[in-house]
Structures are given as structure tokens and as C-alpha cells.
Amino acid sequence: MEENVHFLYPAAIFASKTPHLVTTILGSCVAVCLYDPTLRIGGINHFMLPLWNGQGLASPKYGNIAIEKLIEKMVSLGCDAGRLQAKVFGGGEVIQSNVSQFNIGARNIRIAFDLLEEYKIPIVGQSVGGKFGRKILYNTETFEVKQKIIQKTITGNQI
Numbered sequence: 001m002e003e004n005v006h007f008l009y010p011a012a013i014f015a016s017k018t019p020h021l022v023t024t025i026l027g028s029c030v031a032v033c034l035y036d037p038t039l040r041i042g043g044i045n046h047f048m049l050p051l052w053n054g055q056g057l058a059s060p061k062y063g064n065i066a067i068e069k070l071i072e073k074m075v076s077l078g079c080d081a082g083r084l085q086a087k088v089f090g091g092g093e094v095i096q097s098n099v100s101q102f103n104i105g106a107r108n109i110r111i112a113f114d115l116l117e118e119y120k121i122p123i124v125g126q127s128v129g130g131k132f133g134r135k136i137l138y139n140t141e142t143f144e145v146k147q148k149i150i151q152k153t154i155t156g157n158q159i
Contacts, residue, residue: 015043
């Protein structure tokens with residue numbers, strides 16, 4: 001069987017009744033994988049910032065929007081919100097600069113955990129935080145998520 005492969009870009013959501021392998025790359029961003037074990041349907045988001053401030057478009061680049069929209073998408077595919085399970089990935093502090101004082105990764109993790117608790121969706125797996133990025137591969141039919149840790153390597157004469 002040839003598998004459907006989907007690359008998930010930042011600020012995007014993906015869910016389908018058709019089994020897919022979804023891959024994405026995370027630094028301080030967070031991906032929430034949702035799954036309905038009865039229907040064997042999975043979905044995933046990839047958000048960059050924790051909270052939409054109410055200005056401009058309510059984009060899924062914000063965690064509070066991305067999680068709500070992913071749940072809505074799963075329900076629209078026939079999933080029961082009461083059966084959903086979650087796995088959370090990302091939120092690494094990969095940028096070494098003055099920006100790290102904002103703790104974007106940690107705040108992204110916190111919003112994911114807080115909202116999933118609010119929606120009563122159990123987190124059954126996680127790989128969050130740290131000083132590294134991750135590449136994940138999510139099988140939406142089986143809820144299996146494989147990850148590869150991405151370490152920063154600095155060598156001489158690199159431009």
C-alpha cells in the first residue's frame with residue numbers, strides 16, 4: 001500500500017479520514033497530535049506562538065486558535081471529542097539570543113497542556129522542551145509518532 005505523505009508547515013492544521021504520514025519540523029513551535037482510537041482518525045497542528053491577542057486574523061499560528069480549530073476539524077470528520085487523545089511535541093528553546101527571555105517554547109508547551117486539560121483530552125505521550133529541535137513523523141491511522149532530535153552543530157568556516 002502506498003502511503004499518503006503530508007508535510008505540515010508552521011501555522012497549519014491537518015486531519016483526514018484517509019491514513020497519512022504527516023511530518024513537520026519543530027523548534028520552539030509545538031505540535032499537538034490528536035487521535036480518535038475508535039475511528040482511527042488522527043490530526044495534527046503546528047503553532048508558533050501561544051496566544052492570539054485579538055488583533056488581525058485568528059490564525060492557527062497561535063496555540064489557542066490551533067488547538068480549538070484542530071478539535072473542530074476532528075469533530076467535523078465524525079470523531080467524538082470525548083474519545084480524543086493527545087501527544088504533544090516541541091517547545092524547545094533553540095534560539096540563543098535576547099529572544100529566549102520570552103520563553104516562547106515553554107509558553108507554547110504550557111498553552112497546549114492547559115487547553116488540552118480544559119477540553120478534557122488526556123495527554124498520552126509527550127516530548128517537549130530541551131535545547132533542541134525535533135522532526136516528527138505522525139501516522140494518523142495508528143497514532144504512532146516517531147521523532148528525530150535535531151542538534152545544532154557549528155563547525156569552522158560555516159557561513
